[in-house]
Amino acid sequence: MSKQHAELMEQKGIKVSHQRLRILDYLEKNRVHPTADMILNDLKDEMPSLSKSTVYKTLNTFVEKGVLRELTIEENEIRYEYNLQDHGHFKCIECGKVFDFEYRFDVDDIKELKGFRIDDKNIYFKGLCRDCNSSKVM
Amino acid sequence: MSKQHAELMEQKGIKVSHQRLRILDYLEKNRVHPTADMILNDLKDEMPSLSKSTVYKTLNTFVEKGVLRELTIEENEIRYEYNLQDHGHFKCIECGKVFDFEYRFDVDDIKELKGFRIDDKNIYFKGLCRDCNSSKVM
DNA sequence: ATATGTGCAAACTGTTTGCAGCCGC
DNA sequence: GCGGCTGCAAACAGTTTGCACATAT
Numbered sequence A, B: 001m002s003k004q005h006a007e008l009m010e011q012k013g014i015k016v017s018h019q020r021l022r023i024l025d026y027l028e029k030n031r032v033h034p035t036a037d038m039i040l041n042d043l044k045d046e047m048p049s050l051s052k053s054t055v056y057k058t059l060n061t062f063v064e065k066g067v068l069r070e071l072t073i074e075e076n077e078i079r080y081e082y083n084l085q086d087h088g089h090f091k092c093i094e095c096g097k098v099f100d101f102e103y104r105f106d107v108d109d110i111k112e113l114k115g116f117r118i119d120d121k122n123i124y125f126k127g128l129c130r131d132c133n134s135s136k137v138m
Numbered sequence C: 001a002t003a004t005g006t007g008c009a010a011a012c013t014g015t016t017t018g019c020a021g022c023c024g025c
Numbered sequence D: 001g002c003g004g005c006t007g008c009a010a011a012c013a014g015t016t017t018g019c020a021c022a023t024a025t
Helices: A002-012 A018-029 A036-044 A052-064 A130-137 B002-012 B018-029 B036-044 B052-064 B130-137
Strands: A069-071 A079-081 A088-092 A098-101 A117-128 B069-071 B079-081 B088-092 B098-101 B117-128
Touching: A002 A018, A018 A036, A018 A052, A036 A052, A052 A079, A117 A130, B002 B018, B018 B036, B018 B052, B036 B052, B052 B079, B117 B130
Parallel strands: A088 A117, B088 B117
Antiparallel strands: A069 A079, A088 A098, A117 B117, B069 B079, B088 B098
16 A cells, blocks of 8 residues: 555655655565566566666665565575565475465574574575475375 | 595595685685685685686585585675584674574474475574674673 | 696676756655 | 755676686596
8 A cells, every 4th residue: 555655654764756655565565575676677567767776776775764674595686575574484496486484483592692682583494385395296 | 634525525526626625624624604705815825826716616516516505694695614514693793703503493383384395494693793792782 | 638627807697876867845 | 946866877796607728637
């Protein structure tokens, strides 16, 4: 919903613009952890003048202001997601899809990290998703 | 120890060469999860003719053959480590150091991943390490 | 002699930056 | 009219690639 997103931006001190709204709407709808390039390509159909630099700058702004989260799953690309809640990711090496999962991880148990301040937790697995795994077996 | 590394390479079907030995020795000694660039810079003092492409090609060979592990902590660089054992990483956003830690993570508990085949687990946190954290408090 | 590892430079890719022009308040 | 967002093109950085030469067996 554009209206809620406009409010969200104002709360976070981000100037509302057409491009920014569309990018945020896109990320809310397309929860596939897209890269900047995917976002650009998809939005270009409806907004032919949209530029690469606007997409990158916008995404960086959103990440800085805590509206989006950046994911490092592959080393050569940044993926973005709307879901700010703590959760893990699973990337299927066959079909390329990225799945979310919930986890419980007791950080206090880890003796090596006593006294550390943990700001950001990142957990991702790779392998075969259910569909790709079962079609492999057959 | 170069000799053990030479044997290891032979076991894994990697031809032994001077450059490859030195790079592997370096990674065994310098357990700081270096990037290709750090390795190149450090080794260039003793081996001025060593080239970027040799370092990259060698590291890729080692990763393919399972001698080294690749880490994705930052999205714009690949780090390498000699330690193949399953463990987590913590990167301090202040001093930049990367710490290892052991974890227990029961994957069978995760309902979203039932039926998935998990090949690779990757866990990394960011924040302040003990030293940087305590100097912040003061 | 042959196979393959090495080193140089150029190509590639995702991301960032500088700057002129445009838009909304 | 002003601030700042947008879009273009160029710059950048890490990585990969093509190719000629060097090297070891």
